[in-house]
Amino acid sequence: MRFHFKEVAVMEFVDALLKGIDSQVRGCVKYGVRCRDPPAITSTFLRNFLGFSEFRVKRFWRMARALVGYSLNIYRLRDAWFHLVPSIRRGAAYVVEGDNFFPDVFDCTRLRCVEYTNENSFYLYIEGGLGGEALRLNVVYVLRKLLQVRPACYETILRSVKSVSKGNLAEGMPGLICMFKVLRDYGNVLADIIPVVPKSLSELMLLSPALGSIVARIRSMSKKKK
Numbered sequence: 001m002r003f004h005f006k007e008v009a010v011m012e013f014v015d016a017l018l019k020g021i022d023s024q025v026r027g028c029v030k031y032g033v034r035c036r037d038p039p040a041i042t043s044t045f046l047r048n049f050l051g052f053s054e055f056r057v058k059r060f061w062r063m064a065r066a067l068v069g070y071s072l073n074i075y076r077l078r079d080a081w082f083h084l085v086p087s088i089r090r091g092a093a094y095v096v097e098g099d100n101f102f103p104d105v106f107d108c109t110r111l112r113c114v115e116y117t118n119e120n121s122f123y124l125y126i127e128g129g130l131g132g133e134a135l136r137l138n139v140v141y142v143l144r145k146l147l148q149v150r151p152a153c154y155e156t157i158l159r160s161v162k163s164v165s166k167g168n169l170a171e172g173m174p175g176l177i178c179m180f181k182v183l184r185d186y187g188n189v190l191a192d193i194i195p196v197v198p199k200s201l202s203e204l205m206l207l208s209p210a211l212g213s214i215v216a217r218i219r220s221m222s223k224k225k226k
Helices: 007-031 043-049 054-067 139-149 151-165 169-185 201-207 209-225
Strands: 072-077 080-096 113-130 133-138
Touching: 007 043, 007 054, 007 113, 007 139, 007 151, 043 054, 043 113, 054 080, 072 201, 072 209, 113 139, 133 139, 139 151, 151 169, 169 201, 169 209, 201 209
Parallel strands: none
Antiparallel strands: 072 080, 080 113, 113 133
């Protein structure tokens, strides 16, 4: 998969996306709303809250569109699979009046929202299947849950993702370890969704092709340094 974007543009894209997601997750907690299906980031957030010029906004969406159609394999075992999937929508978006929080239309029934028409919105989903049954969860919704029950782990995972996006693969390990601990601690809940909950980091690597690939590269780099 090759997108032919300059490294600085890729890093800016990831940084903006992570800031958008973090702002959304914290907004969910601040207003005590469900956040079933909010966007991860919108054009208005890029312009008004990150100060992007029109050129940078357009470049962001060019990169976002290049990602649509691709997915990241985060769990696979026989008939069970889960991917990280991006999606773009153009249409109405809602923002809490006087804030930078963009809730979904359902939460806006409880909040004072302003509607933006013809807005570009970027969404991230965990999509999967289990024995022929489909499942789809908004990443903002999942991370909102994580922030509420494991705030330190939430912060660690975001920092690790940012480091990995910059090529600092080894700095992704704290987030990986934190993720494993959450899976382990909430294994009784996750057992209703996934057939095998990893009991060790090695098992997590086998069940998650994406994470396994990152760890393999980290180990390869460590051997070369020796």
